[in-house]
Amino acid sequence: MLSKPTGTTTYALNLLPHIQEIEPTILAAQSFYGHNCYSTPINQTSEQGFKGHLSRLIWTQFQLPKIYRELKSQLLFSPISEAPLWSRCRNIVMVHDFIPLRFPKRFSPLTPYNRYYIPQVLNQAEHIICNSRSTAKDIVRFCYIPANKITPILLAYDSNHFRPSIDEESNFRSHDHPYFLYIGRHDSYKNISRLIAAFAALPSNHEYELWLAGPSDDRYTPALKKQVQELGITNQVKFLDYVPYGDLPKIISGAIALVFPSLWEGFGLPVLEAMACGTPVITSNLSSLPEVAGDAAILIDPYKVEEITDAMKAIANDAGLRSSLSQLGLQRATQFSWEKTGQATVEVLKRFM
Numbered sequence: 001m002l003s004k005p006t007g008t009t010t011y012a013l014n015l016l017p018h019i020q021e022i023e024p025t026i027l028a029a030q031s032f033y034g035h036n037c038y039s040t041p042i043n044q045t046s047e048q049g050f051k052g053h054l055s056r057l058i059w060t061q062f063q064l065p066k067i068y069r070e071l072k073s074q075l076l077f078s079p080i081s082e083a084p085l086w087s088r089c090r091n092i093v094m095v096h097d098f099i100p101l102r103f104p105k106r107f108s109p110l111t112p113y114n115r116y117y118i119p120q121v122l123n124q125a126e127h128i129i130c131n132s133r134s135t136a137k138d139i140v141r142f143c144y145i146p147a148n149k150i151t152p153i154l155l156a157y158d159s160n161h162f163r164p165s166i167d168e169e170s171n172f173r174s175h176d177h178p179y180f181l182y183i184g185r186h187d188s189y190k191n192i193s194r195l196i197a198a199f200a201a202l203p204s205n206h207e208y209e210l211w212l213a214g215p216s217d218d219r220y221t222p223a224l225k226k227q228v229q230e231l232g233i234t235n236q237v238k239f240l241d242y243v244p245y246g247d248l249p250k251i252i253s254g255a256i257a258l259v260f261p262s263l264w265e266g267f268g269l270p271v272l273e274a275m276a277c278g279t280p281v282i283t284s285n286l287s288s289l290p291e292v293a294g295d296a297a298i299l300i301d302p303y304k305v306e307e308i309t310d311a312m313k314a315i316a317n318d319a320g321l322r323s324s325l326s327q328l329g330l331q332r333a334t335q336f337s338w339e340k341t342g343q344a345t346v347e348v349l350k351r352f353m
Helices: 007-018 047-064 064-070 112-126 133-143 192-202 222-232 244-252 268-275 290-292 305-317 319-333 337-352
Strands: 025-028 036-039 076-078 093-097 129-130 151-152 179-183 209-213 237-241 257-260 281-284 297-299
Touching: 047 064, 047 112, 076 133, 093 112, 112 133, 129 133, 129 337, 133 151, 133 222, 179 192, 179 244, 179 268, 192 209, 192 222, 192 290, 192 305, 222 237, 257 268, 257 305, 268 281, 268 290, 268 319, 281 290, 281 305, 290 297, 297 305, 305 319
Parallel strands: 025 036, 076 093, 093 129, 129 151, 179 209, 179 257, 209 237, 257 281, 281 297
Antiparallel strands: none
């Protein structure tokens, strides 16, 4: 288990209870109660960086086919876009996004992985599941794969965890200043620099704070902190670093709004989780985010700082708007559940078993 779970980990763990009806053998470094498990090596995750990725790819290419034969498997389902190449392993893979190809990083050792390995995996797969219609379009665009080989299945959230807070202490009014919240990494495509600029442009920004919840990254965080300092808003912008899963509902419920102006997302879990907490949402009008938010959020052009500022200003000044967005978000969130995601996934897997 990752000490700091990612969206991919969240997806895999929440899918487990709902695919039990097909009696899968779970390949994992840990056991899961109630499931038939097959132990795999540890230290093959993103937490080990490039070394972890490389170790996992070698294992996938050379050891996974042996396990497939040993278990006399009919089908391999991978919750990420990885599978053995040029083997007899029939597989279905999950695609979460094509952000590394939309926003490539120069000199990254993972560039060949994203540009050559993943498209080859997808071309050899029996079928492909992805998390949104937007991601499905990217698969067609970047890998030239026919749309009828792809099934978009929207993700979900834990309704027992993310829900409106009844704890008055978590309400933003209990803080010295109401705060806008961002949740996610600090990568450049997440657009935090424009978010900071938009917050600084609020006419009454001294009355508010901006909380940035997400792991620090030496490649991006120092520049963001320097920007905050140069704009003279150091006392109003809080870098919270990674926030444990258990603490997320409280800081989401306490926010005046979640502001998530990402330039691209495969799905966008923070948007759904905020709506489920009854917190108003400002998010981008690009990629999958309109699919998630529907009409329950303020959609902005993430490339236009003034649009982000105007949306934050509207949230700050209009209690009626906040209440309306809160109710719309709660209603919208009820359309998503891991049970629906799991059932739709099982239907696809059964077609190929």
